[in-house]
Amino acid sequence: MQDEDALREVAKDCVHCGFCLPACPTYQLWAEEMDSPRGRIYLVNQILDGASLSATAATHFDRCLGCMACMTACPSGVQYDQLIEAARVWTEEARSPAAAADGPAATRTVRDRAARAAIFSLFPYPRRLRTLTAPLRAVQRTGLDRRLARSSLPDRVSPVLGAALRLAPPGVSAAAARRLPERVPALGTRRAVVGMLTGCVQSVFFPQVNAATARVLAAEGCDVIIPRGQGCCGALSLHSGREAEAADFARRTIALFEQAGVDAVVINSAGCGSAMKEYERLLARADGGWAERAAEMSGKVRDLAEFLAEMGPVARRHPLPVTAAYHDACHLAHAQRITRQPRDLLRAIPELTLVEVPDAGTCCGSAGVYNLLQPEAAGELGARKAESVRATGAPLLISANPGCSLQIASALAARGEHITVAHTAEVLDASIRGRPLWDRPLPP
Ligand code: SF4
Ligand code: SF4
Secondary structure (H helix, E strand, C coil): CCCHHHHHHHHHCCCCCCCCHHHCHHHHHHCCHHHCHHHHHHHHHHHHCCCCCCHHHHHHHHHCCCCCHHHHHCCCCCCHHHHHHHHHHHHHHHCCHHHHCCCCCCCCCHHHHHHHHHHHHHCCCHHHHHHHHHHHHHHHHHCHHHHHHHCCHHHHHCHHHHHHHHHCCCCCCHHHHCCCCCEECCCCCCCEEEEECCCCHHHHHCHHHHHHHHHHHHHCCEEEECCCCCCCCCHHHHCCCCHHHHHHHHHHHHHHHHHHCCCEEEECCHHHHHHHHCHHHHHHHHCHHHHHHHHHHHHHEEEHHHHHHHHCCCCCCCCCCEEEEEECCHHHHCCCCCCHHHHHHHHCCCCEEEEECCCCCCCCCCCCCHHHHCHHHHHHHHHHHHHHHHHHCCCEEEECCHHHHHHHHHHHHHCCCCCEEECHHHHHHHHHHCCCHHHCCCCC
């Protein structure tokens, strides 16, 4: 339940200066005021003043990536995240089939509803997601996925299906998919006991990132607790206006990590870290009984780079002679304001040269499930990001969010180009262990 007085106070901070407009990816795409942060704040204000949510306003809210670049750009400190979260809840409620009969916000099409139902009954559940991997691998082995992705057939069935095929990650090796132990002991003197979130997409499609994260933390003197029975942290639901569902996931995650008795909970996926830092606000709204526990949990959540920078790295780094471009995931750079720490950690690797991606602050179009639900806009943003990445000339791209890695790799593949994409944890791990990334030599 949104506190409308609190939202009015937030919206009042906007002085309509427009400084946020050039930073907004949807304004960059369409140059429409209502597809800018200022325009969306205007729409929020209308609703707070008693207007019904129109179909047009709902569409402008749906088109927002939630990248929070506007918050970084805003000189008045407008907490746009709170406004768009409320707008998403209103949109979900107003566009539900039950509400459509008596409201002006047109309900979603059957195809859109089916796509959303499929996404939200699959992605937050690692076990269900894992059952898809075997048929996906079979299709990839035959090359059918690439042929289908090049044809218009999947897009004609559903644009979501077309986008999903283009984004599907390559196979995961059996070694990488092996389950992590519940406890990975610190190497040398123990400096902290930390919990590790394994995530949904990360654990199924990027298990090697979780393994690398655990090794890096252990090498830096952490006992790493990886509780069994982890599910979704609620990020996808929270960022899509499904507040009750997000609160359920949050309560479950909080209870699990409370039992683990850890000093900090370390997250290697930008969107998950950002959502878990929001637990305090989410449960204060959705379930007052959990507000205190949620606040305590949010206070323990750290992104991997943030945590390592706070601890001060001690593990020896071996040279990694490569030029790498660093991609700022929006939920790390804008939502959590973490930009310096991963760069400092990477620059500390001997012989690694870090280069910047032009227009680093602009979203790649991934944005949770945005690239599935808004494939056209996401495709254009992905193509622009691929162009920027290519302009760096770097053979390696480092990103701290699984969605961004898939989105940029897919956009590069669409141009017939391929570069190695790795997570910050994998690069640190390779340097600490003195091994090439994925035991595969990098191009010079
Ligand atoms: S959100 Fe901030 S930057 Fe954008 S118009 Fe309002 S005050 Fe200006
Ligand atoms: S969150 Fe991103 S897409 Fe949405 S208004 Fe802000 S800058 Fe634009």
